[in-house]
Structures are given as structure tokens and as C-alpha cells.
Amino acid sequence: MISRRQFVIGMLSAPFLYGTLRLTHLLHAPRPVLHLTIMGASSCMGYVKAVLPKWEQGHNSVHVAISGGGSYAGLKALAHGQVELAIADVIPPPGYIVVPLRRYPLGRIPIVIAAHPGVGITRVSWRQARQLFQGIIRNWRQIGGPDIPVVVVSRPLSSGARDVVQTRLLGESEFSPHAIIQLSNGAVAKTVRETPGAIGYVEAVMPLGNLHIMCLGHHCYQRNDPGQWVLFAEPAIFIREDAEALVVDLAEYLAQDPRRPAFGIYPEPAQGGRG
Known part of the structure; x- marks a missing residue:
């Protein structure tokens, strides 16, 4: 039989024990994974796939999905809030995108x-x-x-x-x-x-x-x-003007990684004119 004293002690200690167990669970539970998506020019996806793992290592609670589809498709998905970053080698024509964007050039x-x-x-x-x-x-x-x-x-x-x-x-x-x-x-x-x-x-x-x-x-x-050479695209990372800090950090990382020339993206402007 449980004595009255034991019962009272148990009732008083129960919230403390529950709180301790809850804290232990939170400390050991896996952190929620944040999902970001990049969409756009297929020509840049090889570069993005190669350099992205290093960024993800420093942000182990973030998973970044990559999708091609073309420059205009990426920009439209960004404007509709379906992706966080778009890669495009065109400047959106007037009226195509109605939300303010930031542009981070990648090169040529x-x-x-x-x-x-x-x-x-x-x-x-x-x-x-x-x-x-x-x-x-x-x-x-x-x-x-x-x-x-x-x-x-x-x-x-x-x-x-x-x-x-x-x-x-x-x-x-x-x-x-x-x-x-x-x-x-x-x-x-x-x-x-x-x-x-x-x-x-x-x-x-x-x-x-x-x-x-x-x-x-x-x-x-x-x-x-x-x-x-005389024909070149000028790819860039586009994000929404109101993007959260994590998205800005990823855009800046992709725009500044020095490995771009190894993937055909050259920071120096191309020279030459039509023949």
C-alpha cells in the first residue's frame, strides 16, 4: 500500500520528473530539417551539385534540393514562392516578375x-x-x-x-x-x-x-x-528581396565559390565582337 506521505510526494514531484524527461527528449531528439530548393538553368547544376555539400556540412539541419527546368521556369517558381533560389542566365523581362529580387552574378x-x-x-x-x-x-x-x-x-x-x-x-x-x-x-x-x-x-x-x-x-x-569567345550566357543566382538570412547566405556562397571556372563559369568578362 502507498502511504499518504508517499502519495503527496509523488504528486509534488511528478511535474519535475515530467519536465526532466521532456528536456531530455528535446536534447536528444533529431533537429528538424529545413528544406530549400534551387531551380533553373541546367548548365549551372553541375557546379551547384559539386560545391553544395561543403555548405550543407556547415548547416547540418538544412537539406537543399536541386532541379533544372530552365532559367524562365526557375524565375517563375521563385516569384510564386515555390523555390527559394533560382538560377537564370537571363534578366527577367519587364513585367515577368512582379516581386522584388536580388541578383548575385556567377560569371559568364x-x-x-x-x-x-x-x-x-x-x-x-x-x-x-x-x-x-x-x-x-x-x-x-x-x-x-x-x-x-x-x-x-x-x-x-x-x-x-x-x-x-x-x-x-x-x-x-x-x-x-x-x-x-x-x-x-x-x-x-x-x-x-x-x-x-x-x-x-x-x-x-x-x-x-x-x-x-x-x-x-x-x-x-x-x-x-x-x-x-563571342557568345556567352551570364548566369546569376536570384532570390526574393525579403528572403531569410539562411537563403542569403547560400546565395552568397554559390556566387563566391572559387571553383566556378572548373565548371565552365568564368568570372572575367568575355571579349570580342561580331565578325
Whole structure:
């Protein structure tokens, strides 16, 4: 039998024991994981995946998910509050984003003209390049190549790389309506490499072996001297102006990591003009 004295002591000590057990549970319980999401330009995702683990090591309660989808898709998701960071190599056009944003430049990525090795042509003029992508030149023999139909490979409208080529190469002209559309940089490279007569454009953030990189006008892309190339994207990290400190910290880390050139993102401005 429990004596009255024992009962009273038990009642008085119960809150203390409960509090002690609760504190012990909180101290040993796993910390809640915060989730952040980065979405946007596929050309930068290799860099982000490579450098992100170091940041996460210093923020062990944070998990960062990464998704491609293209520059415009990332910006739209950021504006709608679906992601915390967007990577885009375009400046949002007026009216596209209605919320205030902060921009953290990453550098510049060369965009090269790539063709199937079988086309045999090493150089095209700016006019020839435009007409190839427009579909006006339909056979490589029209510009001194073999008798092979031209197959245009391009990116979707959500791609910043397409926006650069459209603006700086095609101008008011449009891509061929028969162009094969691929969603990623890697998919364009694979399609061009495996399709006789194909021509496309890729951001030079990957090994370019087995791709026939063409000179454009008087300019030829050189991996060891990317600054002299003439077509380039300018990727940046975008966050909302009212982003919390953790998001700002991640954006600053990605924008300042010195390993960017190893992934084809060069901090020095590219030089050169149209030929």
C-alpha cells in the first residue's frame, strides 16, 4: 500500500520528473530539417551539385534540393514562392516578375556552335549560322559541305541559352519550325553527336569531345582562353528581396565559390565582337 506521505510526494514531484524527461527528449531528439530548393538553368547544376555539400556540412539541419527546368521556369517558381533560389542566365523581362529580387552574378558561360563531326565544315559566318538555325540552309552542300540535310537542334523557350542565341545571333529571325527541341544542355550535345547533319548550341560547361565545335566568323572557341569567345550566357543566382538570412547566405556562397571556372563559369568578362 502507498502511504499518504508517499502519495503527496509523488504528486509534488511528478511535474519535475515530467519536465526532466521532456528536456531530455528535446536534447536528444533529431533537429528538424529545413528544406530549400534551387531551380533553373541546367548548365549551372553541375557546379551547384559539386560545391553544395561543403555548405550543407556547415548547416547540418538544412537539406537543399536541386532541379533544372530552365532559367524562365526557375524565375517563375521563385516569384510564386515555390523555390527559394533560382538560377537564370537571363534578366527577367519587364513585367515577368512582379516581386522584388536580388541578383548575385556567377560569371559568364561560353555558348558554342556544335555540329555532328560528319559535316566537315570548321567555320561558318554569322550570316551562315543564322540561316542554318533558321532552316534557310537545308543541306550542308549549300555551304561547301557534304550532301547531308541540316538538322537543327535547339532548347525550349524556357532556356536562357536559347534566349542568348536568339538575341545575339538570330535577332528578329526565328528558329527553324522543324528544329528538334531538347530540354537540357546534355540532351542537345547527345542529339548533335548522334545525328548526322545536326547543328546546335551548347554551353561549354561539359567535355566537348566528339562534338564538332565550329568557328563563328573570325572567332574560334578555345577552352584555355574562353574570354575571347563571342557568345556567352551570364548566369546569376536570384532570390526574393525579403528572403531569410539562411537563403542569403547560400546565395552568397554559390556566387563566391572559387571553383566556378572548373565548371565552365568564368568570372572575367568575355571579349570580342561580331565578325
